[in-house]
Amino acid sequence: MSRQIELLGRMIYIRAVEEAIAERYAEQEMRCPMHLSIGQEAPAAAAGLCLRDTDYAVSTHRGHAHYLARGGDLKAMIAELYGKVTGCARGRGGSMHLVDSSVGFMGTTAIVGNSIPVGLGLAKAIQLDGSDAVACVFVGDAAVETGSFYETANFAATARLPLLFVCENNLYSVYTPMAPRQPAGRSIHEMAAAIGLRTWHGDGNDAEECMDVIGEAVSSIRSGGGPCLVELTTYRWREHCGPNYDNDLGYRTVQEFESWRDRDPIAVLERRLGDDTMTRTQLAAYRAWVAERVAEAFAAAKDAPFPPPGEAYTDEYADHLGQTR
Amino acid sequence: MTQMTFGAAINDAMHVAMAADPKVLAFGLGICDPKAIFGTTAGLKEAFGKERVFDMPVSENALTGMAVGAAIGGYKPVMVHQRLDFSLVSMDQIVNSAAKWFYMFGGRTPISMVIRMIVGRGWGQGPTHSQALHAWFAHVPGLKVVLPSSPDDAKGLLLESIFDPNPVIFLEHRWLHNTLGEVPEGDHRVPLGKAATVMEGADVTLVGTSLMTAEARQAGRVLAAHGISCEVIDLRTVRPIDWAQIEASVAKTGRLVALDIAQPTASVAAEIVAGVTERCFSRLKAAPVRICLPDHAVPTSQALTAGFYPSAVDIVNAVAAMMAAKVPTDELVDDRPRDVPGDWFRGPF
Numbered sequence: 001m002s003r004q005i006e007l008l009g010r011m012i013y014i015r016a017v018e019e020a021i022a023e024r025y026a027e028q029e030m031r032c033p034m035h036l037s038i039g040q041e042a043p044a045a046a047a048g049l050c051l052r053d054t055d056y057a058v059s060t061h062r063g064h065a066h067y068l069a070r071g072g073d074l075k076a077m078i079a080e081l082y083g084k085v086t087g088c089a090r091g092r093g094g095s096m097h098l099v100d101s102s103v104g105f106m107g108t109t110a111i112v113g114n115s116i117p118v119g120l121g122l123a124k125a126i127q128l129d130g131s132d133a134v135a136c137v138f139v140g141d142a143a144v145e146t147g148s149f150y151e152t153a154n155f156a157a158t159a160r161l162p163l164l165f166v167c168e169n170n171l172y173s174v175y176t177p178m179a180p181r182q183p184a185g186r187s188i189h190e191m192a193a194a195i196g197l198r199t200w201h202g203d204g205n206d207a208e209e210c211m212d213v214i215g216e217a218v219s220s221i222r223s224g225g226g227p228c229l230v231e232l233t234t235y236r237w238r239e240h241c242g243p244n245y246d247n248d249l250g251y252r253t254v255q256e257f258e259s260w261r262d263r264d265p266i267a268v269l270e271r272r273l274g275d276d277t278m279t280r281t282q283l284a285a286y287r288a289w290v291a292e293r294v295a296e297a298f299a300a301a302k303d304a305p306f307p308p309p310g311e312a313y314t315d316e317y318a319d320h321l322g323q324t325r
Numbered sequence: 326m327t328q329m330t331f332g333a334a335i336n337d338a339m340h341v342a343m344a345a346d347p348k349v350l351a352f353g354l355g356i357c358d359p360k361a362i363f364g365t366t367a368g369l370k371e372a373f374g375k376e377r378v379f380d381m382p383v384s385e386n387a388l389t390g391m392a393v394g395a396a397i398g399g400y401k402p403v404m405v406h407q408r409l410d411f412s413l414v415s416m417d418q419i420v421n422s423a424a425k426w427f428y429m430f431g432g433r434t435p436i437s438m439v440i441r442m443i444v445g446r447g448w449g450q451g452p453t454h455s456q457a458l459h460a461w462f463a464h465v466p467g468l469k470v471v472l473p474s475s476p477d478d479a480k481g482l483l484l485e486s487i488f489d490p491n492p493v494i495f496l497e498h499r500w501l502h503n504t505l506g507e508v509p510e511g512d513h514r515v516p517l518g519k520a521a522t523v524m525e526g527a528d529v530t531l532v533g534t535s536l537m538t539a540e541a542r543q544a545g546r547v548l549a550a551h552g553i554s555c556e557v558i559d560l561r562t563v564r565p566i567d568w569a570q571i572e573a574s575v576a577k578t579g580r581l582v583a584l585d586i587a588q589p590t591a592s593v594a595a596e597i598v599a600g601v602t603e604r605c606f607s608r609l610k611a612a613p614v615r616i617c618l619p620d621h622a623v624p625t626s627q628a629l630t631a632g633f634y635p636s637a638v639d640i641v642n643a644v645a646a647m648m649a650a651k652v653p654t655d656e657l658v659d660d661r662p663r664d665v666p667g668d669w670f671r672g673p674f
Binding site: 056058087088089090091092093097099101106107109111113114116117118119120121122123124125126127128129135147148151152154155158314315316317318319320 | 350376377381382384386387388389390391392393394395396397398399400402414417418421422426427428429430431432433434435436437466467469488489490491
């Protein structure tokens, strides 16, 4: 399968899942905050293809795309959104706490900057293990404003840990643009380079470019080159939290939104593939297949039982099973 | 059994743990420097190498999160802060990551890690180098919170904490580091969540932790000489609390004095009083009493700290009042400055 088709496939898959969430959110059955990545799927799709199941990844409150791109189990994710016992966190976590350790996706957390140091520890574990794996931390543009980003980047550079930051710069932190948050004229990747990371930047709406730069960073880390950061500029289409469009709020202009929507990463790549009939047919078949998988996952989630109420009160502590004693 | 100090027992536990399991890591500010965290980390780097034993940047939050990530990756990190106060910038990683990870991801990923925190006192440690905030940590489900008071327990509880598959906050009082005691050799374990009855008695139950257990033993001896029999319980773990042992004791004595090394409001001593009142109300012969620090920040000047910390004298007086007895405290009066733990301490830290 060509790289273009693979990237397109992952973006179509992520988009289909999140659009299905948006369509059904009003039913009031997915009762948790929901942060969608619609419009900014390219970095996730590219990272998903560059990483292996033996690598580690952690992400943020806006983590559906990363989980799905890394091959996280779809049914377990949708069930988690519905608070069902079949969910990836047995209903304890919801949309902001997705996990599938079978593919190295170790968790998403709900505090900006919080999962960054956890990624640092996974990188430390890899270094101690002596493997060529990579620990990938997905962050947004606001996470680099936290102390944990600086602290983590500083130590990763000092100890030359196999850590990769994939920074999706979507220009807004909730409704706040960059201007009040970061100095004019200072880019995230240049700041990261000054701390001691090897850095790249690219067009976050061009999945192939995303894959080029993430691929280079991953190769560099695997060959012992130390920590890297890739900044990819992109744009969130819908509201910060929830299923709707929010251009009526006035924090960003309709023209700005439309200019980014015209550069839809899926459409960009599809145009590049051209009008070849074979490809068209393949894509149509793939879209139909994805729609079926998504429908199945939602049906299974709706059918699944809730956790018994007693599960709220278990698992405060892990027991000694499997421990060295 | 070997006679050793509390601090040496901590060091011994670290050596035993790291020799037993190559997954055990040790790191912290100053861990490899010539002072080696008051000697508690001495020899670790030489014995186990710089990959497993390492100093760190002054980045407590990220390095606490690193411990969480390393635990997810199968390691057992032991982090150390020379003062508890230094850990406060890492509350996000302690509360939102370490404490929550196992529960919030469905009970699948244990976080086996220890954060050692040393509580300072005296010699002008002052407002931000002497806080005992175990109640903060005890408030958070998912954490275990341990405060040893003897060298034996220091070793046994630390080894148990390192091999516990949960995040453990381990508080060492700086004034206990030079106390001496018999310590078993090898892989000595003391279970978490179990209090110890360090003195048996029938009239009053004294429930303490850390340095206050040492004060309670002294007070108990004086009171016994005057016909008042105290049962001294050392909590050892303040999350989870061993209610069964406290309940059994108060059921016997009907009287409770809860001792703490911290301020009283929302303290562990407050929790002990509340729990005993709920569980043993009909057995109580007197209103429970707390002996805690004053409800203020801790000052620096020796003039201001002179009467600041409660001691065995305060315990004797509280118990005597509770028993409507008169007990002299002359033999407990100590004319040494109250801002050092003993002659061995010459400052500065």
